[in-house]
Amino acid sequence: MATQSEANAAFYKNLGRMYGAYTGTFLGFVVLLAILEQVGVPNKILGYLFVFFTLAVYALIGVMTRTAQVSEYYVAGRRVPALYNGMATGADWMSAASFVGMAGTLFLLGYDGLAWVLGWTGGYVLVSILVGPYLRKFGAYTVPDFMAFRFGGNFTRFLAVIVLVCCSFTYVTAQVFGTGIIASRFLGMDFTVAVYVGLAGILLCSMMGGMRAVTWTQIAQYIVLIVAYLTPIIILSTQKYGLPLPQFTYGQAIADITAREQEMLRTGLATAAGLKPHIEPFINYSPLNYFGIIFCMMCGTASLPHILMRYFTTPSVREARQSVAWSLFFIFLLYFSAPAYAAFSKLEVYTNIIGRDVTALRPWLFTWGELGLIQICGKNAVNLDAAIAACKAIAGHPGVVRLQDFVINTDVIVLSTPEIAGLPYVISGLVAAGGLAAALSTADGLLLAIANALSHDIYYKMLDPNAPTFRRLLVARILLLVVAVAAAYTASHRPADILAMVGWAFSLAMAGNFPALVLGIWWKRATTLGAICGIIAGFGLCVFYLVVTRYFPGHGVTYFGMTSLLNPVTGAPIVDVAKAMAAPNAFDTWVALTGPNAHPLANRVGWFNLNNINCGLLGMPLGFLVIYVVSLVTPAPSKEMQAYIDEIRKPRGDTILQEKS
Amino acid sequence: MQSSNDEAHWSRTRSLMFTHLGIWFFFGYIIHMFVKPLNSIIIPVLGFPLGFYMAAQGSLIAFVVMLFIFARQQDRIDREHGVAEDD
Numbered sequence: 056m057a058t059q060s061e062a063n064a065a066f067y068k069n070l071g072r073m074y075g076a077y078t079g080t081f082l083g084f085v086v087l088l089a090i091l092e093q094v095g096v097p098n099k100i101l102g103y104l105f106v107f108f109t110l111a112v113y114a115l116i117g118v119m120t121r122t123a124q125v126s127e128y129y130v131a132g133r134r135v136p137a138l139y140n141g142m143a144t145g146a147d148w149m150s151a152a153s154f155v156g157m158a159g160t161l162f163l164l165g166y167d168g169l170a171w172v173l174g175w176t177g178g179y180v181l182v183s184i185l186v187g188p189y190l191r192k193f194g195a196y197t198v199p200d201f202m203a204f205r206f207g208g209n210f211t212r213f214l215a216v217i218v219l220v221c222c223s224f225t226y227v228t229a230q231v232f233g234t235g236i237i238a239s240r241f242l243g244m245d246f247t248v249a250v251y252v253g254l255a256g257i258l259l260c261s262m263m264g265g266m267r268a269v270t271w272t273q274i275a276q277y278i279v280l281i282v283a284y285l286t287p288i289i290i291l292s293t294q295k296y297g298l299p300l301p302q303f304t305y306g307q308a309i310a311d312i313t314a315r316e317q318e319m320l321r322t323g324l325a326t327a328a329g330l331k332p333h334i335e336p337f338i339n340y341s342p343l344n345y346f347g348i349i350f351c352m353m354c355g356t357a358s359l360p361h362i363l364m365r366y367f368t369t370p371s372v373r374e375a376r377q378s379v380a381w382s383l384f385f386i387f388l389l390y391f392s393a394p395a396y397a398a399f400s401k402l403e404v405y406t407n408i409i410g411r412d413v414t415a416l417r418p419w420l421f422t423w424g425e426l427g428l429i430q431i432c433g434k435n436a437v438n439l440d441a442a443i444a445a446c447k448a449i450a451g452h453p454g455v456v457r458l459q460d461f462v463i464n465t466d467v468i469v470l471s472t473p474e475i476a477g478l479p480y481v482i483s484g485l486v487a488a489g490g491l492a493a494a495l496s497t498a499d500g501l502l503l504a505i506a507n508a509l510s511h512d513i514y515y516k517m518l519d520p521n522a523p524t525f526r527r528l529l530v531a532r533i534l535l536l537v538v539a540v541a542a543a544y545t546a547s548h549r550p551a552d553i554l555a556m557v558g559w560a561f562s563l564a565m566a567g568n569f570p571a572l573v574l575g576i577w578w579k580r581a582t583t584l585g586a587i588c589g590i591i592a593g594f595g596l597c598v599f600y601l602v603v604t605r606y607f608p609g610h611g612v613t614y615f616g617m618t619s620l621l622n623p624v625t626g627a628p629i630v631d632v633a634k635a636m637a638a639p640n641a642f643d644t645w646v647a648l649t650g651p652n653a654h655p656l657a658n659r660v661g662w663f664n665l666n667n668i669n670c671g672l673l674g675m676p677l678g679f680l681v682i683y684v685v686s687l688v689t690p691a692p693s694k695e696m697q698a699y700i701d702e703i704r705k706p707r708g709d710t711i712l713q714e715k716s
Numbered sequence: 717m718q719s720s721n722d723e724a725h726w727s728r729t730r731s732l733m734f735t736h737l738g739i740w741f742f743f744g745y746i747i748h749m750f751v752k753p754l755n756s757i758i759i760p761v762l763g764f765p766l767g768f769y770m771a772a773q774g775s776l777i778a779f780v781v782m783l784f785i786f787a788r789q790q791d792r793i794d795r796e797h798g799v800a801e802d803d
Contacts (some may be wrong), residue, residue, distance in 0.1 A: 172776070176779055180744075183786060349748075379788050391773050707794075
């Protein structure tokens with residue numbers, strides 16, 4: 056044992072040097088590929104090299120850090136230093152949606168898109184102040200562990216597992232979907248094949264070593280993703296403004312965009328109805344929905360099990376707090392750059408595409424048009440002739456591209472920036488590797504959260520408390536595999552709601568977990584029955600609102616008094632409910648959102664003009680209220696329990712839960 | 717059961733929590749309610765409208781800084797009441 060702990064000590068001492076060398080190697084590899092490109096190696100080969108080299112490195116780390124110890128498998132032995140845990144959390148947190156989608160959302164929504172940026176950062180304040188360090192002191196392996204201990208047993212544990220699986224599974228499916236999109240776009244693979252290749256990458260990281268392996272690969276993935284995200288805009292900013300600090304130079308781009316918007320209106324290139332000024336607030340979301348999104352994403356952050364469990368791995372409560380601060384710092388590096396991507400792309404589109412003669416369009420457009428991601432005059436911009444023909448077909452078209460003629464898929468914003476800046480292909484490959492790292496790292500964390508809850512909470516704690524270590528870890532690995540395959544299978548069918556589901560996951564986590572977690576720590580009087588009723592009521596209301604507004608809108612209108620959501624600018628209903636209710640399909644169930652059978656009311660009705668992504672705003676207050684009221688009418692928790700809560704509040708001393716070894 | 721030292725520690729912890737929640741609420745919500753008037757102020761040199769800047773960067777910087785400060789403040793409270801972990 057002695058030699059092993061000495062080896063461990065050396066391992067932790069050398070972390071800085073190891074990851075420094077790794078970063079250097081990675082940069083060297085990028086330079087090597089750049090040289091290969093110059094000597095004429097085709098783009099496709101470069102793309103494959105990028106993806107397989109990075110996947111091989113993650114797999115290598117995964118295999119090197121394999122473990123047969125329970126505490127290593129579930130919480131990485133609780134020895135991950137604050138700074139490194141922060142980096143791992145950053146990768147865990149930033150998904151394909153953050154990496155690829157965030158800048159696109161900001162491009163499309165302008166100021167209103169910043170609700171997501173604010174919501175996905177400010178939540179860490181709640182993690183640190185209200186929840187994370189106390190759970191670390193408690194010594195849980197999973198979030199349901201804490202719920203079960205604090206709120207008397209396996210029924211609460213079971214409820215917490217349901218909440219965890221509901222919010223994590225949809226989220227992990229979206230990540231697997233994201234890896235499929237990126238791999239198919241850059242490697243030209245079939246989408247379904249790409250999904251299973253991504254799956255193999257995910258499993259290689261996490262199968263052997265659980266939390267321990269995922270931690271050390273996530274750090275490696277963070278380095279790749281942040282280098283990949285910042286490189287293109289740093290170059291672009293230097294080209295345009297002579298300063299490699301895009302986060303500061305884009306202020307000028309915003310001023311230019313605003314000036315150009317006015318000019319486009321004057322010259323008839325845009326209509327007042329079609330143009331959404333970039334810095335104008337509350338034109339896409341009403342103020343209620345804007346602040347609702349911020350609030351739900353923040354409370355959701357502090358309730359999502361795959362994030363909370365990262366703070367179980369630090370050596371001390373003190374380091375757990377520092378680690379939250381580092382996490383947010385590393386996340387901040389990406390999020391405060393995303394608006395710069397959006398501004399630079401928008402300026403490029405507004406000045407070099409809008410107002411340009413259709414016959415003089417720049418060729419980078421057509422690579423994305425071929426994939427159906429850019430449309431000009433209502434048709435996919437496959438090539439120059441197709442674009443010209445499409446515009447000719449519109450009566451009275453002036454021959455120059457107007458704002459209303461141009462439609463871009465939001466995923467293209469980040470992926471196309473290297474081409475817009477005229478950078479070599481190697482930078483595009485780098486961006487693809489970064490997007491893949493973002494999707495893989497989040498998928499790993501989520502899969503582990505689900506598989507751990509099933510193996511630790513359901514199998515070990517509820518079904519077979521006497522299972523030996525070997526069998527526990529075997530079950531954990533088998534469940535990981537099963538959940539991963541289920542996620543890949545779901546993703547390969549391309550479910551229509553996949554991206555909205557990520558937002559829903561936050562509201563579900565918030566409604567189900569937040570009241571019970573916070574009151575469990577901060578209010579000794581909270582009782583078992585109170586928590587059980589609160590979780591059921593809060594989570595239930597949130598699920599009800601989501602399912603009815605999305606899948607049973609006709610029933611919502613008739614039986615539950617729902618009305619049309621309102622246009623944030625004019626305040627008029629966005630859909631004619633009376634007309635839709637008169638249609639023969641008004642009471643269809645499990646209705647489609649898009650396509651020929653789309654239901655006009657799906658996602659467009661609700662209470663209080665509340666978007667269903669904000670269902671946590673209904674569920675969470677109800678959860679708090681129910682826990683409060685029911686707790687007051689039931690007998691107070693036992694003296695022992697109250698003493699345990701006092702212990703959780705003090706960093707010094709042993710954890711409450713101890714693993715029997 | 718609970719000593720007076722523990723009670724003092726918890727009451728200081730609680731008031732630190734409320735202080736930071738207040739700052740969090742200000743930067744997360746209050747300031748963005750005034751985005752329209754703030755947008756008429758342009759930050760010199762950088763060129764951002766202030767209201768936009770606060771949502772895109774200002775509040776984020778505030779969150780990061782306050783988390784590092786919070787970690788130090790809470791640690792100081794723990795140490796002064798003798799409930800901090802050994803270094």
